[in-house]
Amino acid sequence: MLRRLLQTMAFETKILKVDPKSILFSETAHIDGSLPTITDPETEQNLLEAARTIRDTDDTVGFPTETVYGLGGSSLNDKSVLNIYKAKNRPSDNPLISHISSIDQLNRKIYGQESCSDILQNIPQIYRSLTEKLWPGPLTILLPVPQQSTLSKLTTADQPTFAVRIPSNPIARALIALSDTPIAAPSANQSTRPSPTLASHVFHDLKGRIPLILDGGACSVGVESTVVDGLVSPPLLLRPGGFTWEQIRSMGGPQWVDCKVENKKTVSEGEKVRTPGMKYRHYSPQAKVILFAPQEGSAPLEKRLENVKSVITDHARDVRGFAVLSSLTFPDNLLDDPHGIYRCLGSSNTEIQANLFAYLRQVDEMPNIDIIFVEGIDEEGEGLAVMNRLRKAASNNVVSF
Ligand code: TXA
Ligand code: MG
Numbered sequence: 001m002l003r004r005l006l007q008t009m010a011f012e013t014k015i016l017k018v019d020p021k022s023i024l025f026s027e028t029a030h031i032d033g034s035l036p037t038i039t040d041p042e043t044e045q046n047l048l049e050a051a052r053t054i055r056d057t058d059d060t061v062g063f064p065t066e067t068v069y070g071l072g073g074s075s076l077n078d079k080s081v082l083n084i085y086k087a088k089n090r091p092s093d094n095p096l097i098s099h100i101s102s103i104d105q106l107n108r109k110i111y112g113q114e115s116c117s118d119i120l121q122n123i124p125q126i127y128r129s130l131t132e133k134l135w136p137g138p139l140t141i142l143l144p145v146p147q148q149s150t151l152s153k154l155t156t157a158d159q160p161t162f163a164v165r166i167p168s169n170p171i172a173r174a175l176i177a178l179s180d181t182p183i184a185a186p187s188a189n190q191s192t193r194p195s196p197t198l199a200s201h202v203f204h205d206l207k208g209r210i211p212l213i214l215d216g217g218a219c220s221v222g223v224e225s226t227v228v229d230g231l232v233s234p235p236l237l238l239r240p241g242g243f244t245w246e247q248i249r250s251m252g253g254p255q256w257v258d259c260k261v262e263n264k265k266t267v268s269e270g271e272k273v274r275t276p277g278m279k280y281r282h283y284s285p286q287a288k289v290i291l292f293a294p295q296e297g298s299a300p301l302e303k304r305l306e307n308v309k310s311v312i313t314d315h316a317r318d319v320r321g322f323a324v325l326s327s328l329t330f331p332d333n334l335l336d337d338p339h340g341i342y343r344c345l346g347s348s349n350t351e352i353q354a355n356l357f358a359y360l361r362q363v364d365e366m367p368n369i370d371i372i373f374v375e376g377i378d379e380e381g382e383g384l385a386v387m388n389r390l391r392k393a394a395s396n397n398v399v400s401f
Helices: 002-008 041-056 078-088 103-110 125-134 170-179 199-206 245-251 254-258 301-316 349-364 383-393
Strands: 014-017 061-064 069-074 097-099 139-144 161-165 212-215 226-229 236-239 288-293 322-326 340-344 371-375 398-400
Touching (some): 014 041, 041 061, 041 170, 041 212, 061 170, 061 199, 069 170, 069 199, 103 161, 125 245, 199 349, 245 254, 288 301, 288 383, 301 371, 322 349, 340 349, 349 371, 349 383
Parallel strands (some): 014 212, 061 212, 097 161, 139 226, 288 371, 288 398, 322 340
Antiparallel strands (some): 061 069, 139 161, 226 236
């Protein structure tokens, strides 16, 4: 028991600062793979150390992307991928996204093609419009696993497809480019916890379990990438994320107009699913979460807020303390109750999305907070991804208002 504990606590986790503004890529670097210029020597040195860890060892590194912090290891190396699953306590049947810095790297490192007559030959037509417009960025596509694949079977959890994206965060891109290694990276949280959007969140969850975290500040998007499957007809949106369903439908070309949202919230153990991650508990703080979901065309706002107040008052009676995360309609002075603390997630969907995980973590870490009440938003635009995360955090404690 003690030996096992010591094995998982084997690292003194270092946090190294990196400055995203000091990293410059050319316009075409995400296609041809040209390396960035890095003007700050400390950033360059820290990135090179992290890149060596990814390329030359089986260890993992926490690093920022534009969506959330990732826990990265080589997609090509079984031991690195095992170490990712181990550090996070992640079930190993949930496949990982491979992060690449360029299409050139995809061709060389995953398809083993040193030179290609057409650099886009491994990107099926169905994805071309999306990848041209949305890469680098929070879009993940599924590709068939090539016959002679270099990818670790643990990265793909033995699925016939693999997930891949080119992140836009300069630190993530530079780390992948400098290591010249496709990086498998789930969110860098303990499995079941809210995803991390600051280096301190990664440290909180994984200290002692990984050697290194690159600290590049807050993630701008705040929810994970949008996962799409264009290999089926009509194409599917498997996970709502940083790009909205509306954006995918309007930018993907004619076939994406019919893109459907995969809607299963949970499935039973052992059932085959398109996105294996969906069957697990997710995004959960320690405190119980109760989500208020807005309902269209119901009573006047004042009446609806009365209802909200009475639900909170009922639940709050038996707890030590509670938090209310409001968004677009709950007023600051919703309740006059000293056991409650109040935070506003933001006044636009993008702000709410960016703050969501950080605020869930922030109030969860305060002493004696037993319940977190959250004001949900309409499931349009960013609302779809926000409500997807909140419904899971609330594990179906949802009250309409
Ligand atoms: O923004 C993101 O995507 C972040 C950052 C770090 O890049 N990464 C992330 O990874 O969210 P993760 O492992 O937490 O989520 C990956 C999702 C899971 O729901 C997984 O089941 C799904 O992608 N996925 C991966 N490979 C798949 C495949 N071959 N078929 C279907 N779903 C797949
Ligand atoms: Mg995750």
